Amino acid sequence: LDTETTALDPMQAQLVGISFAVKAGEAAYLPLAHRYAGVPPQLTFDETLARLKPWLESARHKKVGQHLKYDRHIFANHGIELRGIQDDTLLESYVLESDKSHDLGNLAERHLGLKSISYDDITGKGAKRISFAEVPIEKAAEYSAEDSDLTLRVHEALAPRLAEEPQLDALYRELELPVAEVLFR
DSSP states (O other): OEEEESOSSTTTOOEEEEEEEEETTEEEEEEOOOOSTTOOOOOOHHHHHHHHHHHHTOSSSOEEESSHHHHHHHHHTTTOOOOOEEEEHHHHHHHHOTTSOOSHHHHHHHHHOOOOOOHHHHHOSGGGOOOGGGSOHHHHHHHHHHHHHHHHHHHHHHHHHHHTOHHHHHHIIIIIHHHHHHHHO
């Protein structure tokens, strides 16, 4: 699960789209609030979130993401309490390799040998940077679906490593995930 937004600050960011991956190599992007000349029709924002809310708030439906504390804030800004968080690749990485970078691009390269599309590749840099809402849906879909897919693949690479080290797994499950909940609140 991944959200795409207009800003890095979760208190100011507006939700633009959501991507999902349920199987490695298969992901989808749901555009909700792209705004640019010639933008194709999108699903109704409020109605779509209302339909997704039961699944997003379900503890029974497990979710995996990269830095889910951010996504939780984004959903909370829209009255949705993200539940069912099973794993967070940023935290898995932190526990296993605290001395390395934990951003998704570095994780994908290090653990999967894959180079990912960077945020700068699709939004530009500096004064020429555009909001994610202005990114054409086709480019946004490629970027965001890749993020969800790579997150799932990185999780599938890191989870067995954690399981092999009971002390690290306990640190992750009994400290890092609960502390992320506290920090979110």
